[in-house]
Amino acid sequence: MPQQFHRAIVVGGSSGIGRELVTQLAASGCQVASLARRDQPQGENIRTYAHDVTDFAAIPALFQQICLDLGGLDLLVYASGVMPPVRPDEFSFDKDKQMVDVNVLGAVAWCNEAAQRFGQAGSGTIVGIGSVAGDRGRAPKPVYGATKAFFECYLESLRNRIGSKGVAVVTIKPGPTDTPMAADHVGAKFPVAEAARQILSAARAGKRVAYIPWTMALAFFIIRRLPSPLMQRLKF
Numbered sequence: 001m002p003q004q005f006h007r008a009i010v011v012g013g014s015s016g017i018g019r020e021l022v023t024q025l026a027a028s029g030c031q032v033a034s035l036a037r038r039d040q041p042q043g044e045n046i047r048t049y050a051h052d053v054t055d056f057a058a059i060p061a062l063f064q065q066i067c068l069d070l071g072g073l074d075l076l077v078y079a080s081g082v083m084p085p086v087r088p089d090e091f092s093f094d095k096d097k098q099m100v101d102v103n104v105l106g107a108v109a110w111c112n113e114a115a116q117r118f119g120q121a122g123s124g125t126i127v128g129i130g131s132v133a134g135d136r137g138r139a140p141k142p143v144y145g146a147t148k149a150f151f152e153c154y155l156e157s158l159r160n161r162i163g164s165k166g167v168a169v170v171t172i173k174p175g176p177t178d179t180p181m182a183a184d185h186v187g188a189k190f191p192v193a194e195a196a197r198q199i200l201s202a203a204r205a206g207k208r209v210a211y212i213p214w215t216m217a218l219a220f221f222i223i224r225r226l227p228s229p230l231m232q233r234l235k236f
């Protein structure tokens with residue numbers, strides 16, 4: 001039977017996929033804590049918290065405070081992410097560090113808190129927004145893809161640690177989705193409201209891994225198997 005969420009944290013609720021998740025969860029009657037640096041959706045069932053995920057030291061106390069404010073927790077979604085533009089000849093440590101800080105270290109800091117709480121409770125759902133970009137080392141964005149590969153591997157480890165205790169750990173792998181992050185993407189983009197709907201459906205079903213939309217699973221089934229010399233020539 002699909003899981004119903006009553007109390008949720010969405011990290012990265014100010015824009016794109018995270019913002020849509022906050023809106024849809026709140027509309028379903030779930031009490032939602034939305035976190036980000038910028039303005040976030042307002043309305044019934046939504047509490048907002050100004051937060052920069054690179055303020056790692058603040059995360060354990062903030063997590064506990066939000067659980068008290070909500071009166072419990074059954075869902076954590078980590079949706080924060082950055083993907084600065086990178087020129088083909090650019091190797092910027094500053095940009096790379098920003099991606100590692102937000103996409104990797106912020107994710108670990110938040111998901112560790114939820115894993116500990118949910119593991120002790122023997123219930124709960126952790127959803128990580130990864131990306132198809134983590135499936136191969138592609139030329140245009142070396143560190144962005146690597147952060148998403150890290151996140152997927154980390155989430156699989158969490159699942160293998162606490163899945164048997166009744167905790168669902170769901171890795172979401174969107175393809176190009178119509179959000180501000182993908183503004184420069186030429187080509188088809190999946191509508192963000194439908195992406196959020198499919199993400200919540202995967203979370204409620206407790207899926208291990210979900211490509212969004214599912215057709216991405218077919219495309220990346222092939223891309224994951226392309227020989228390295230071919231990937232080098234394709235440069236996509």
Ligand SMILES: NC(=O)c1ccc[n+]([C@@H]2O[C@H](COP(=O)([O-])OP(=O)(O)OC[C@H]3O[C@@H](n4cnc5c(N)ncnc54)[C@H](OP(=O)(O)O)[C@@H]3O)[C@@H](O)[C@H]2O)c1
Pocket residue numbers: 011012013014015016017018019035036037038039051052053054079080081082083102129130131132173174175176177178179180181182
């Ligand atoms: N759009 C796509 O095509 C696509 C495809 C695959 C995967 N994804 C992944 O989906 C997730 C959501 O991306 P999106 O497309 O919805 O992008 P978006 O519209 O740019 O939203 C990114 C979110 O991350 C938050 N964030 C960034 N830096 C942060 C920080 N230091 N502290 C707290 N929050 C921070 C932003 O909040 P503030 O700036 O307000 O802090 C914002 O809410 C990301 O992990 C992204 O990698 C996106």
